[in-house]
Each structure stands twice: as C-alpha cells, then as structure tokens.
Amino acid sequence: MKARLGTGGPTEVAAARHDEQLRQLRRDLVEQLWTGMRLIALIGVPVSLSRYFITGWTSVYSVHVGVGLFTLIVAACRRWLPFDVLAIAFLCLLWTVGLPGVVAFGLSASSIWWLVLSSFVASTLYSVRVGVYLALATGLVMGIVGLGFITGSLTPPMDVSRYHAEPTAWMTLLLVTGAFAFLLLKTLGSHQRAVYQLLGRVRVQRDEVRDLYDHAPCGYQSLDAQGRIVKVNLTALRWLGYTEKELLGRAFADVLTAESQLLFSPAFSDFVMGGDTLDLELDLRRKDGSSIPVLLSASALRDSDGRFRMSRATMFDISDRRQLENELRRLARTDALTGLSNRHHFYAEATREIARARRRTLPLSVLLLDADHFKRINDRHGHAAGDQVLQALSGTLREVLREVDLPARLGGEEFAVLLPEVDIEDALAVGERLRDAIEQQQLVLESGATVRFTVSVGVSSLGAADPHIDELLRRADTALYEAKRQGRNRVIAEHPP
Numbered sequence: 001m002k003a004r005l006g007t008g009g010p011t012e013v014a015a016a017r018h019d020e021q022l023r024q025l026r027r028d029l030v031e032q033l034w035t036g037m038r039l040i041a042l043i044g045v046p047v048s049l050s051r052y053f054i055t056g057w058t059s060v061y062s063v064h065v066g067v068g069l070f071t072l073i074v075a076a077c078r079r080w081l082p083f084d085v086l087a088i089a090f091l092c093l094l095w096t097v098g099l100p101g102v103v104a105f106g107l108s109a110s111s112i113w114w115l116v117l118s119s120f121v122a123s124t125l126y127s128v129r130v131g132v133y134l135a136l137a138t139g140l141v142m143g144i145v146g147l148g149f150i151t152g153s154l155t156p157p158m159d160v161s162r163y164h165a166e167p168t169a170w171m172t173l174l175l176v177t178g179a180f181a182f183l184l185l186k187t188l189g190s191h192q193r194a195v196y197q198l199l200g201r202v203r204v205q206r207d208e209v210r211d212l213y214d215h216a217p218c219g220y221q222s223l224d225a226q227g228r229i230v231k232v233n234l235t236a237l238r239w240l241g242y243t244e245k246e247l248l249g250r251a252f253a254d255v256l257t258a259e260s261q262l263l264f265s266p267a268f269s270d271f272v273m274g275g276d277t278l279d280l281e282l283d284l285r286r287k288d289g290s291s292i293p294v295l296l297s298a299s300a301l302r303d304s305d306g307r308f309r310m311s312r313a314t315m316f317d318i319s320d321r322r323q324l325e326n327e328l329r330r331l332a333r334t335d336a337l338t339g340l341s342n343r344h345h346f347y348a349e350a351t352r353e354i355a356r357a358r359r360r361t362l363p364l365s366v367l368l369l370d371a372d373h374f375k376r377i378n379d380r381h382g383h384a385a386g387d388q389v390l391q392a393l394s395g396t397l398r399e400v401l402r403e404v405d406l407p408a409r410l411g412g413e414e415f416a417v418l419l420p421e422v423d424i425e426d427a428l429a430v431g432e433r434l435r436d437a438i439e440q441q442q443l444v445l446e447s448g449a450t451v452r453f454t455v456s457v458g459v460s461s462l463g464a465a466d467p468h469i470d471e472l473l474r475r476a477d478t479a480l481y482e483a484k485r486q487g488r489n490r491v492i493a494e495h496p497p
C-alpha cells in the first residue's frame with residue numbers, strides 16, 4: 001500500500017477541469033454583457049446628448065451621458081480588469097441607471113426594470129443567493145422611496161406628466177429599456193444553456209467514471225482514518241456478497257479473515273500515521289464465510305497539513321496465483337509416483353514432530369518399509385508393473401494409517417511412516433497391520449496378470465538420547481535389515497538404547 005501525499009486522482013483532475021470551464025463561461029458572459037453595453041452606450045450617448053440640448057432636462061440626460069461614457073471606458077478596458085471588477089461594475093451600472101430614475105420619476109418609472117434585472121444578472125454571475133439578496137435590496141429601496149413619496153419627504157424633481165407628454169422621450173426610453181432587457185436576457189439565456197450543456201457533459205463523464213469504478217476487474221474501496229469503509233465498488237461487493245448499504249460505515253477489518261486482521265490492523269495504523277508504503281496480501285471473508293485472497297495496494301489522500309482524509313485502495317483477486325503457489329508447494333513436498341510425502345517433507349515434518357514430542361513428553365515412532373524381492377517383480381513383469389506395485393503399496397498405507405500419521409516414499413521401494421504419539425508397542429502393531437494388509441492384497445496388473453507381494457518393516461521409537469530423526473531411521477533400518485535377514489515379510493523393532 002503506497003501512500004502519496006496530497007495527490008490528485010483522475011476524479012479531482014476532471015473536477016478541476018470542469019470548474020475551470022465554468023469559470024471560463026462566466027468570464028465569457030461578463031465579456032458579452034460589456035460588449036452589449038458598449039453598443040447601447042454608443043447609440044445612447046449621442047441620443048441623450050441631443051435630447052439634453054432639445055429638452056434641457058439636464059438632470060436626466062447628464063446622468064445618461066455620464067453612464068454612457070463610463071460604460072465605454074470600462075468596455076474599452078475590460079481585457080485588463082478582473083472578473084469581479086467587471087461583474088460588480090455591471091451591477092453598479094444597472095443601479096446607476098435605475099436608482100436616479102426611480103427617485104426622479106417615481107415608482108411607476110421603467111427604471112425599476114434595471115434594478116430588477118440586476119438581480120437576474122447577479123444570480124447568473126454569482127449565485128441564486130446573491131440574486132435574492134439583491135432582489136431584497138431592490139425591494140427595500142423601493143419601500144424607502146415609496147415611503148418618501150407617501151410622507152412627502154421625497155418629491156420627484158421631474159414632472160412625470162411632462163415626460164409622458166413627450167412621445168419621443170418615452171418611446172426612446174421604451175426602446176432602450178426593451179432592447180437592453182432583450183439583449184440581457186438573451187445573453188443570460190445562452191449562458192445558462194452553455195452551463196446546462198457543460199453540466200450534461202459532466203454528468204455523462206461522471207456516469208462513465210462511476211461505471212468504470214463499479215465494473216472494474218479489480219475491487220476498489222476507500223477507508224476513513226478509523227478504517228471504516230466509506231466507498232466500495234460493485235466488483236468488491238460482488239466478491240464479498242454484501243450490499244453497499246451493509247458495508248458502508250463498517251470496519252474493513254470485519255470483512256477480513258482473523259489471520260488477515262492481525263496483518264492489516266497494525267499496518268493500517270502506521271499508514272494513517274504517515275507511513276508511506278504498504279502492500280498487503282489479505283484474505284477477504286465473504287458473507288457466506290468463504291474467503292478470497294486479494295493483493296491490496298492503497299494510496300492516502302491527505303489534506304494540505306498532511307492529515308489523513310481517506311485511503312484509496314485497489315484489490316486484485318489472486319485466487320489463481322494462490323492456487324498455483326499451493327500446487328507448487330504441494331508438488332515440492334510430494335513424491336510424483338505415489339503422491340505420498342517425499343523425503344524432504346518427511347524430514348521437515350519429523351523434525352517438527354520430534355520437537356513437539358519432546359516439549360510435551362509424548363511418544364513417537366517410525367516405521368521403515370521395504371518391498372520384498374521387488375527386483376523380481378520388475379524383472380518378471382516390467383518396470384511399469386513395479387510402479388503399479390509401489391502405487392498400490394502407497395494406497396494401502398493411506399487406507400490403514402490414521403490421518404495424523406505421515407507416510408512417505410524415501411526413494412526406490414523404501415517407505416517410511418511417522419507415527420506421532422505412538423509408542424514402540426503400538427508401532428509394532430501398526431507395522432503388523434500394514435504388513436498383513438499388503439500380504440492380503442492381490443494386484444491385477446494392466447497386462448491382466450496378478451501379483452502378490454510382501455513388505456519387511458523396521459520399527460523404532462524416540463528415545464531420550466535421540467537428537468534427530470536420522471537416529472530413529474538408523475535404528476529402524478537396523479530392524480528392517482534384521483527382518484530381511486530373518487526371511488522377510490515380518491515386522492521387527494529396534495528399541496532405543
């Protein structure tokens with residue numbers, strides 16, 4: 001399990017790319033708004049100037065001309081101004097047009113439009129919350145102005161009826177306001193469309209990522225600092241036989257075998273504390289109790305202070321590998337012809353059992369078996385028939401012996417049997433049972449001929465002075481030699497000195 005500090009995975013990269021795309025869309029929107037405003041100002045400034053001279057309504061038209069010039073300057077400098085300055089300047093512009101209009105012409109004035117539109121713009125540029133705040137501010141200002149008119153503390157400086165009597169005035173106003181509102185809403189609309197398209201693409205990508213995550217050929221899971229599962233994919237769920245609901249929030253150690261828990265728990269603690277690498281082979285425990293071996297490797301997701309946020313792990317099913325390893329291990333300790341333990345495995349097991357017998361002062365015995373006149377069988381029936389005899393002999397050993405006894409082929413036609421917790425008298429009896437069973441056996445060869453054969457058996461037991469299995473085998477060999485010497489097909493014991 002490898003820990004990488006503050007790394008950004010594909011999901012974070014995709015999220016950052018989408019954020020950047022959204023920011024770019026907002027920058028494009030502000031650009032479009034100022035381009036539109038520049039057009040309106042280019043037409044509006046001369047119109048307002050001419051109306052200034054025709055009507056002499058200095059207060060209204062000087063504001064219009066001022067706003068128009070301000071617009072042209074900001075629009076010209078828009079490339080060098082940051083997003084927020086342009087956005088806030090745009091909102092201020094709407095209020096600079098709207099607010100004096102409301103105060104000058106009363107609440108019936110079309111200027112209210114500009115204030116209302118500022119809420120739309122703010123919610124598009126920033127968020128619905130900002131738009132709502134601006135709408136509340138608009139309502140508040142309307143209330144204050146309205147109260148001022150009602151109480152008489154505010155009197156419109158302009159005579160509205162005079163304005164209404166001038167068709168070119170209200171028609172210009174209507175045209176400018178209408179065109180502006182149309183352009184503005186169109187721009188906001190196309191921006192919203194672009195945002196929805198982006199969101200649609202994000203959703204598709206998110207579904208694709210989710211699909212890849214869920215159906216990957218490996219298991220994925222994420223754990224919090226306490227080792228609880230916070231995320232898991234479908235592959236892992238299928239392996240384990242649980243639903244997502246059953247697993248989320250549960251300790252990962254719960255779905256490990258007891259042996260793997262011992263391995264995982266300390267390793268994960270080190271990992272959380274800042275240990276950097278950790279590769280673990282674990283056995284997952286399925287809901288039905290069976291297990292599945294996996295190779296788990298994880299990276300840590302940490303915050304900028306290096307604090308652990310969660311782990312991200314992949315798990316590969318290594319059942320095939322484990323099976324192969326087990327098979328190799330089995331082959332390494334097995335005799336190819338008979339399937340019994342080989343000499344190497346017999347020695348390893350015998351050494352272990354002798355140590356155990358010494359620790360617990362238990363008896364332990366060894367039998368050494370040798371097929372009698374085996375050369376004759378080979379010579380008479382062929383080597384393949386000799387092999388068949390050795391296999392039959394192995395089968396008898398397996399049948400007659402207990403589960404805990406260990407029969408092995410030491411080589412050629414020589415076999416040994418390790419009898420844990422068996423003293424020399426009982427070992428003699430076991431040897432006798434084996435000898436008898438083999439003598440009774442009649443083997444039908446592939447050629448159709450029948451063969452009977454016998455074995456001689458030497459028995460020895462663990463004595464106080466025996467340092468190693470070699471010593472027991474040496475005594476058993478002496479006994480076997482004696483059995484052969486006395487005419488074969490018999491069991492003889494050599495007692496410890």
Ligand SMILES: Nc1nc2c(ncn2[C@@H]2O[C@H](COP(=O)(O)OP(=O)(O)OP(=O)(O)O)[C@@H](O)[C@H]2O)c(=O)[nH]1
Pocket residue numbers: 337370371372373374375376378382383384385386387390411412413484488
């Ligand atoms: N078929 C077969 N024969 C083997 C194998 N390993 C050894 N042999 C044969 O086993 C025979 C052993 O012969 P000997 O050591 O003379 O012993 P024996 O004929 O059994 O006589 P005693 O042990 O004195 O009763 C030899 O002919 C070996 O070639 C094997 O894996 N397969």
